[in-house]
Amino acid sequence: MVNFREIEKKWQEVWEKEKVFEADVDSSKPKFFITFPYPYVNGAPHIGHGYSFLRTDAYARYKRMRGFNVLFPQGFHATGEPIVGVWERLRNNDEKQIATLKKSGATDEDIERFKETPENIVRFWMKRWMEDLKMVGASIDWRRTFVTTTMTLQYSRFIEWQYNTLRKRGYIKKGTHPVIWCPHCESPTGDHDRLEGEGESPVDYVLIKFRLVDEDAFLVAATLRSETVFGVTNIWVKEDADYVKARVNGEVWIISKDAVPKLADQLKEVEVLEEIKGRDLLGKRCANPVNGKHVPILPADFVDPSNATGVVMSVPAHAPFDYAAVMDLLKDRDKLVRYGVSADELEPISLIDVKGFGKLPAKEIVEKTGIRSQTEKEKLEEATRKLYKNEFHLGKLKETCGEFAGMKVSEVKEKIAEWLKERGYADVMWECTGRVVCRCGTTCHVKILKDQWFLAYSDEDWKRKVIEHIKRMKFYPEDVRQQFINTVEWLKDKACVRKTGLGTPLPWDKEWIVETLSDSTIYMAYYTIARIINERKIEAEKLTDEVFDYIFLGKGNANEVAKNSGLDVETLEEMRREFEYFYPVDLRNSGKDLVQNHLTFYLMHHIAIWDGMPEKWPVAISVNGRVMVEGEKMSKSKGNIIPLRNLVEEFGADPVRLNIVCSAEGMEEADWRVENIKGYVSRLEYLDGLVESLNAMKGKSVTNAERYLNSKLQKMIIEVTNAYEEMKFRTAITHVLFYGVNHLKWYFRRVGCIERANREVVERFLKAVIKMLSPIAPHFSEEMWHRMGESTLIVRESWPEADESLINEKAEVLENYLESLMDDINSVVRLVGAKPEKVKVYVASQWKRDVYALVLQKKEEAMKIIGNDDRFAEVRTKAIELAKNLLKKYYELEKTILLQEDELAILEEAREFLEKELGCELEVMKEEDASSTRASKAMPMKPGIEVV
């Protein structure tokens, strides 16, 4: 049994002592700069982090062996809200929060310290992360580590420089923007901050103003279908709901009471003048702004006063809810009389021609679905969705729609809304697409934030540059390229500042903090100089914008910059050299969930900051899928989030690395399954055993078995190298550990016993296998390497190279031949049922091989040739028959055909092996020399068999 834990500790110490992962400027070697996004440190690393991280680590280790000077640094991230959230909960002695932290290993003392300041929480988790990463064998240059936020003032300076630069270049602007807002917390409510309403987003309603007849007030109806304004028959309000008359931007509006705070948050001045009830409005009339028609105000139960203005315009021809409500009302003649409305007035007005529907689509669909009244909410919603989809995509406006007649709904929708607004007939109101409740329990609404700072991601010129670069970059896997392009195309301006949380204040407007995704876009550049800053404890004040301009952009004169900043010239030049040498980032690896945000921003910002310097732009991005645990999604509620540390303690780092890194490829979801570990471990143990018995191998001869093993090795090296290059670690390890071990097993079976194995050949094979294993199972490989008598460190060794002259197709064919022969004999033996005394093997005669070869090479022509060729004179009939069969079966296959002498030779060479396997004597005969009818079954590659 291999003691993985023991081996790991030993080699981790050696690596650290030898500083093998510390990368310095070295112009004699090509550099490779690889990064893994800095993790947000509010918890311990789990298996999900492990997957992405270990893939990165494996690639770093691979590249090191390929002769690159690999820089693999790791920083940590604490910008933003969640840590502050934890801190606040702790200060409130939140039991749940305390329990969670304790479960992750925090002591009572730790908790007390956490309460003091959020920075203590950061420090705690950062330490834990570093320990855990070291534990799994991370090959990081730790001299360059830092944590974001004002805990690293130098980094804050770097962020300031970035934002100053972006602003100078016109990539930052002020703007207004609708967000879902919690009036209690006074902050935007992101998806993850919601108790209810995940996935809901702001949507803009058109508010159409219906002037009350004989009154200086507007009844303001909210609609998502302003194109139906031409077909309004009446207005709906809810009878017992609260409404108000309010002065809104100088006009008097009648809207629901709930709408008041919302409009007030949407850059409108709202002053409530009078509170009324819905019923106070019933029976009154108001004018449709588009045609002046006076329509009645009527009651409907389906109206929701908490949605938009709580006033709805009724279009019974095209809105199922309206149609149902009208029907309900028509059943109650008394009411109609009371409100002074005639049934004729409520006759639906047809507006839209839709394929598949008649004049009154809403009526049709309501009747077809069997809806009886407006109370059947779900059915009505479904009907509305269906009808709207049809009308939007297929509908055309009819002549009732004035100047818009004949146009497609999908094309004209926006235009009508604009047209209404321009004439002062309409306004806008934002509302959530569904109910959203904040974590604090408050119902949210949409607020329009004004004077926010935005990154001008909608800038077409910026986008174009980025897309062009994306087209040139390398992606792993290739599929994500298109996703990046799509993301950039879809990008809109992005708010880049917040009021709360940890982070760097915006340099020119300090009441804002640079938002977290926006501050982590080009920090990889900071790694290049972080070592110098850390080691020489360079003060933040010395890192002026001028300094950064010099280091990163090559602007200015070193002496002058040094003088102005107080830095010494050497340090400044050294930082510049580090950056120049290591930049750009050659590979950034992360989970695919970051494509739509961080990774795209990463590209956007690099191209903005290093404008016109494509040699500093990211070279490649690699993306992997998420991680499942035992086939299930990881989630807090399932409690199946496994800390990386626990796994390492239980199974050892290398088994964990293999099991997770090789569990998926490309963008597939990785699945952590404990049962798979033993497959890897058993192969490692096989290799371990083989290393142990290397000394017992005394064989010197080179038979086909050795040629075979050599040949397989060369092919394996090529295969595995290609796989590593493309980050296809599972493919690589399948070849190394499973196919590779299977080849070894076959080899030892062939030679019969350890003593007869050719040590030189086996050792060469083993060493290559171990090297190719080492990026993923580095500790085990290091151990084996030394056990094989090597004194160098395998992490510093060079990658194996294939010797193509050792590729021997024939040797492989011969071994396959033996294997399939064994198969065939076994089948016969099994059918016979008895243990054989003797097995006779009849080798096909040469003429059959000729036929075979002809058929394979010439296909259709073969028949003719056989008919004319002298070689087949004696066996012509048989040959033609054989050719027919072969043609039928092998239409276009290529297959190596052995000569008769080849077959005889290999059977002789492997006689001992075959007899041992069969447990009886073997007799080999040429087909033409045998009398048995079984002999005629002989085929090239498939001898006739007779069991006695």
Next chain:
RNA sequence: GCGGGGGUUGCCGAGCCUGGCCAAAGGCGCGGGGCUUAGGACUCCGUGGCUUAGUGCCUGCGUGGGUUCAAAUCCCACCCCCCGCACCA
């Protein structure tokens, strides 16, 4: 809705781009043999159905069509599943 990725034999997963040694790699599981006092480990054999002295046939790679001498692989339509859609790390 928009965009991206998928559906393969008990399971996990290769293969599909570049059609044909594909009843479909490898692993796991399961069944049997060997080794062993036994178990484990290891090792060998088997693992769609029928059939057969090593063979042949049928069914088969989400569903239904098509192209082809030949399709898991190419084309078309459909069904189903997963992920992202921002001010959040």
